[in-house]
Amino acid sequence: MNIDRLSGQRIGHIERRQFYLFLDNLAKEIREAQLTELEYELGGIVSTYDALIDYFKQGVADPERDRVYHQLVGRALQLSDLCAIAAHAGKEFPYYIAQYKTARRESLNAYRLQLEAFAEGIRSLQGEELKQLAATHDRQLASLFTDLWTQGAWSAATAAEADALLLSPTITCADQCTVVSAVTLSMLRMFDPLKLLFLCDAYYHPEAMVSMRALVGIVIACYCWDNRIGYYSEVKARLDLLCEDPLFGDQTCEVILQFTRSTDTEEVDRKMREEIIPELMKNPKLRQMPNIKPDDPNADDINPDWEEWMHESGLEESMREITEWQMEGVDVNMSTFSQLKRYPFFYNICNWFRPFDAWQADMLGIVGSVHGAANPIAETILQSNYMCDSDKYSFCYAIREIPEMQRNAMMSQLEEQNRALKENADMPDLKRLSKQTTQSIMRQYVQNLYRFFKLFSNAQEFDHPFEYIIQRPERTNPLRHLIVEPERLFKIIGLNIKQKRYMRAVDYFICVEESHPECMEATQLQQLGLCYQKLKMYREAIEAYVKADLMKPDSYWTIHHLAQCYREQGNYAKALEYYEMAETMKPDNLSLTFHVAEMLYELGEYEAALPRLHKIDYHHPESLKSLRMLAECHFLCEQSAQATKCYERMIVEHAADLTSDDWRFAAYNYWVQGNRDECFRSLSRAEESYVQETMANKECEFADVVFDDIRLLASFGARKEELGYMYDAYYRTKRG
Numbered sequence: 001m002n003i004d005r006l007s008g009q010r011i012g013h014i015e016r017r018q019f020y021l022f023l024d025n026l027a028k029e030i031r032e033a034q035l036t037e038l039e040y041e042l043g044g045i046v047s048t049y050d051a052l053i054d055y056f057k058q059g060v061a062d063p064e065r066d067r068v069y070h071q072l073v074g075r076a077l078q079l080s081d082l083c084a085i086a087a088h089a090g091k092e093f094p095y096y097i098a099q100y101k102t103a104r105r106e107s108l109n110a111y112r113l114q115l116e117a118f119a120e121g122i123r124s125l126q127g128e129e130l131k132q133l134a135a136t137h138d139r140q141l142a143s144l145f146t147d148l149w150t151q152g153a154w155s156a157a158t159a160a161e162a163d164a165l166l167l168s169p170t171i172t173c174a175d176q177c178t179v180v181s182a183v184t185l186s187m188l189r190m191f192d193p194l195k196l197l198f199l200c201d202a203y204y205h206p207e208a209m210v211s212m213r214a215l216v217g218i219v220i221a222c223y224c225w226d227n228r229i230g231y232y233s234e235v236k237a238r239l240d241l242l243c244e245d246p247l248f249g250d251q252t253c254e255v256i257l258q259f260t261r262s263t264d265t266e267e268v269d270r271k272m273r274e275e276i277i278p279e280l281m282k283n284p285k286l287r288q289m290p291n292i293k294p295d296d297p298n299a300d301d302i303n304p305d306w307e308e309w310m311h312e313s314g315l316e317e318s319m320r321e322i323t324e325w326q327m328e329g330v331d332v333n334m335s336t337f338s339q340l341k342r343y344p345f346f347y348n349i350c351n352w353f354r355p356f357d358a359w360q361a362d363m364l365g366i367v368g369s370v371h372g373a374a375n376p377i378a379e380t381i382l383q384s385n386y387m388c389d390s391d392k393y394s395f396c397y398a399i400r401e402i403p404e405m406q407r408n409a410m411m412s413q414l415e416e417q418n419r420a421l422k423e424n425a426d427m428p429d430l431k432r433l434s435k436q437t438t439q440s441i442m443r444q445y446v447q448n449l450y451r452f453f454k455l456f457s458n459a460q461e462f463d464h465p466f467e468y469i470i471q472r473p474e475r476t477n478p479l480r481h482l483i484v485e486p487e488r489l490f491k492i493i494g495l496n497i498k499q500k501r502y503m504r505a506v507d508y509f510i511c512v513e514e515s516h517p518e519c520m521e522a523t524q525l526q527q528l529g530l531c532y533q534k535l536k537m538y539r540e541a542i543e544a545y546v547k548a549d550l551m552k553p554d555s556y557w558t559i560h561h562l563a564q565c566y567r568e569q570g571n572y573a574k575a576l577e578y579y580e581m582a583e584t585m586k587p588d589n590l591s592l593t594f595h596v597a598e599m600l601y602e603l604g605e606y607e608a609a610l611p612r613l614h615k616i617d618y619h620h621p622e623s624l625k626s627l628r629m630l631a632e633c634h635f636l637c638e639q640s641a642q643a644t645k646c647y648e649r650m651i652v653e654h655a656a657d658l659t660s661d662d663w664r665f666a667a668y669n670y671w672v673q674g675n676r677d678e679c680f681r682s683l684s685r686a687e688e689s690y691v692q693e694t695m696a697n698k699e700c701e702f703a704d705v706v707f708d709d710i711r712l713l714a715s716f717g718a719r720k721e722e723l724g725y726m727y728d729a730y731y732r733t734k735r736g
Contacts, residue, residue: 002463003190006084006092014073015227019049026080033087038079045072045079067233074193074231078153081190085152095458096189099349100150104143108161111144116170122359134361141178145350148182154194162198166205173207174357180210181353184217188463191225193232200238203248209355212251212442216449218242219255219479223468226477239478252479253488254439258446259469260495261330265450269335331447333391334454340394341455352452356392366396385440388447472507484511486519493527502531522552529561538565556585563595572602590616594626606633624654628662635669636712643669660689664706668713671726680730703727 004011013022023046030038049072055062090097118137125133154162165171165179180202187195199221202214222229222239229235242248345351345362354360358367387395453464473480483489489512496505509528512519520528529544545562549555563578576599583592593612600609613630616623631646647666650658663686670679687702694701706727713722 002092003081003084006088007080010080014077019069019073019076022080023049023076026076026083029087030079030083033083035083035086038083038086042076042079045076048072070231070233074228077228077231078190078192082152085190093461095461096150099146103147103150105147106143108144108147108158108165111140111147112161112165112168112171114140115144115165115172115175116168119170119172119175131361131364134359134364137359138361141175141354142348142350145178145182145353148179149186149189149349151186152190153192154198156194159194159198163201166198166202166210172357172359173209174355174359176205176207176210177213177355178350178353180213180217182350184213184220185353185462187217187221188224188465191221191228193229193235196221196229196235197238200242203242208438209441212438213445215248215251216255216442216445219252219259219469220465222477222479223471223473224463224465226474229478230476236478243479243482249482249485249488251438251442252482253491255442255446256469256483256492257495258443259466260492260499260501262446262450262466263470263501264499265331265334268330268332269338272332272335331388331450333387333447334451337391337394338451338455340398341390341451343394343397345393345397347457349456349458351393352390352456353448354389354393356389360393362400363393363396366400385444388444388451390448390451470504472504472511481515484515486512486516489516490524497527497531500534502534505531506535520547522548522555522558525551526555526558526561529558529565533561533565536568538569541565542569554585556582559585560592567595567599572599575599576603590619594629597626597629601629601633606636609633610637622653624650624657627654631669632665635665635672638672640669640672644673658685658689660686660693660705662686663689664709668709671713676729679726680733683730684734703731 008025010022010025013019013025023042027039027042027046030042048068052062052065052068052072056065085093115137118133118140121133122130148162151158162179162183166176168176180199183195183198186192187199196218199214199217203211203218205211205214218239229239357363450466453459453462453466456462473483477483483492489508493505493508493512496502496508506528509520509524509531512524525544525548529541529548532538532541532544542562542565545558545565549558549562552558559578560582563575563582566572566575566578576596579592579596579599583589583596586592594616597609597612597616600606600612609629610633613626613633616626617630620626627646627650631643631650634640634643634646647662647669650662651666663682667679667682667686670676670682683706690702690705707724
C-alpha cells in the first residue's frame with residue numbers, strides 16, 4: 001500500500017517483531033514533523049510496552065501479554081500512518097491534501113439531519129423548489145463524502161454517529177450507499193478498525209445495494225490490509241463470525257470472481273474498438289438493411305430476410321459474443337462510456353460512487369421528477385442491469401446534448417419498448433434479465449470502481465485494489481479459509497483458465513494442494529498440467545499429467561498432452577511412446593499419425609516413418625507438411641528416385657510455399673542422382689529464398705549453409721572435396 005511505502009523501513013520492523021526499533025524510528029519522524037499530539041500518544045504506547053517487557057524480564061506469567069502487545073502494535077501502526085500522511089502527503093497526494101483542507105468537518109449527526117430533511121422534502125416539493133432542494137442536497141452529500149474520505153482514525157463517538165447514518169429509516173438508500181463507499185475509500189488510504197467494523201454492520205443492511213457495497217468494501221480491506229487486521233482482536237472476531245455465514249462465503253467468492261473478470265475489461269475494450277465495431281462499420285451488408293414496412297401484417301414476427309441479413313452481415317455473431325460477455329458478467333461498456341466521463345459532474349469525486357439517482361439535480365432536468373407519469377428514459381435506465389451507475393449518468397448527460405426533436409423521438413421509442421417489456425414481463429428470459437439481483441448490484445458496483453480507478457483524473461493517487469484482490473489470498477488474510485473452500489477455489493481457477501491467466505490459476509491450485517490435497521483429482525491435475533504447459537513449465541506439467549494418468553489411466557487427453565510436453569522438452573523417445581499410445585486409441589486421427597512420424601524422424605528412424613507418411617499422403621495429397629517430410633525421409637533412406645517424385649510434386653503444386661531448406665534438399669537429391677542442371681537450378685532457388693527469409697546480403701552466408709550440410713552428403717559416400725567442387729560449379733554457373 002502507498003501508506004506503507006511512505007512509512008519506509010519501519011513497517012518491516014513490525015513484520016520482524018522488532019517493535020522497539022519501530023517505535024524509535026516513528027518517534028524520530030514525529031519529532032522532526034513536530035506532531036505534538038502524536039508524540040504524546042506515542043509516549044503512552046512506549047511506557048506500556050516498557051512495563052510489558054519489564055514483567056517479561058522478571059519472568060512474570062502474563063496471559064494477557066499477547067493481547068496487549070497486539071493492541072499496542074495496532075495503535076502504533078495508526079500513529080505511523082498519521083505521521084506518514086502529515087510528513088509526506090503534501091508531495092505524494094496533492095489532490096487528497098487539497099480535499100482535506102476544504103473539508104467542512106461537520107459532525108456526522110449534522111449531516112444525518114440534512115440527509116433526513118432532504119428525504120422528507122422530496123415527498124412533498126415539486127418544480128423549482130424541488131430543484132433547489134436537490135442542488136443543496138448534492139452539495140451536502142459531496143461535503144459529507146469528502147469529510148468521510150479524508151477523515152483520520154475514528155473515535156468511538158464518530159463511529160456511533162456513522163452507525164446512526166446507516167440505521168436511519170429516513171435517509172435514502174442512494175445516500176447510504178454513498179456513505180459506505182466514502183468509508184471504503186477512506187480505509188483504502190489508511191486502515192481503521194472502526195471503519196471496517198462499520199462495513200461489517202452495513203453488510204446486514206436490509207437494502208441489497210447498501211449490503212453489497214459493504215461486502216465489496218470488506219473484501220477490499222481484507223486483501224489490502226491482511227497483514228494488519230490480526231492486530232485488532234474485535235475486528236478479527238467480527239470477521240470470523242461473518243465467515244461462519246455460508247451466504248457471506250458464497251457472496252465473497254462472487255466478489256472475487258467479479259474483480260477477476262474485470263481484468264478482461266481492457267481486452268474486451270480493445271476488441272470492441274479495434275475489431276467488432278470497425279468490422280461492423282465497414283461491412284457493406286450493414287448498408288443493405290432489409291426494409292420491413294409498418295403495414296406488414298407479419299411485422300411483429302421474425303422476418304426471414306432480417307434473420308438472413310443478420311447472419312450474412314456478421315452482426316449476429318458479434319451480438320452473440322457481446323451477449324455472452326454480458327451474461328458472464330464481463331464489462332462490455334467501458335469503450336462506449338469512457339469518453340463520456342469528461343462532464344463537470346465527474347470532476348467531483350463523490351459522483352463516481354453515487355448510485356444512479358433521479359433526485360440528483362441535473363438528472364431532474366433530464367429524466368424529470370418521479371412524481372406523476374413515469375419517464376421512459378428514467379425507467380429504461382433504472383431497469384438496466386448491464387449499465388453501471390457511472391455509465392447511467394454518462395448516458396443521461398449525452399442525452400441532454402441531443403436536439404429536442406431527436407430526444408422526443410427517442411423517448412417515444414423507449415416508451416413503446418417499455419410497454420412491450422411490461423406486456424411480456426412473464427417471459428422467463430425477460431424476468432431473468434430485468435431482475436435486480438444481489439449479484440447484478442455487486443457487478444455494477446465493481447464496474448463503478450473500475451471506472452474510478454482507471455478514469456478519474458487523480459486516480460494515480462489511489463491504491464488500485466483490483467491488483468490485490470485478483471491475487472491468491474495470503475495466509476494472513478482473514479477471508480483465506482473461506483476462499484480456499486474447494487468449490488469456491490475451483491470456480492476462481494476455472495475463470496482464470498478461461499481468461500488464460502495461467503500463473504494465477506497455478507497459484508490457486510497451490511492453495512488447493514495446501515488446504516485440500518484430497519480434492520486434487522484427475523480433472524484438477526489435468527487442469528494444473530495444462531496451466532504449466534501453457535506457461536512452458538514442461539517438467540511441472542509432466543509431473544501433474546503423470547499423477548492424473550495414475551488416477552485415471554488411459555485418458556486420451558492426458559496421454560496426448562504428455563506427448564506434447566515430452567516433445568517440447570526434446571525427449572523424442574518418450575514423446576514417441578505417448579504419441580503411439582494415443583494413436584492406438586484414435587487410429588483414424590491422421591494428425592497423431594503425423595506426430596508419430598515426426599518423432600521417428602527426429603530419432604533418425606526415417607524408414608520407420610515412411611509407412612505413416614505414405615498413409616497421410618494417400619488421404620491428404622495436398623498437405624505440403626507431410627509431403628516435405630516424406631521427401632526428406634526417402635532422401636535420407638537413399639531412395640533418391642522416390643524422393644525426386646516427391647520434390648517434383650512439391651515444385652509443381654507448392655512452388656510459392658517452398659522454403660530455402662526445401663530447395664536445398666531437392667538440390668542435394670538431384671546431385672546424388674547425377675542431375676547437375678536441376679541441382680544448380682534448385683540451389684539458385686534455395687539461395688533466393690534464403691536471402692528473402694534471412695534478409696542476408698552476403699553470398700558467403702549461403703555458402704556456409706551448404707557446407708554445413710556435408711554430413712548429409714557424407715552419409716551417401718560423398719567426400720568433402722566433392723562438396724566444394726559442387727558449390728564452385730554452381731557458383732560459376734550462376735556467374736556465367
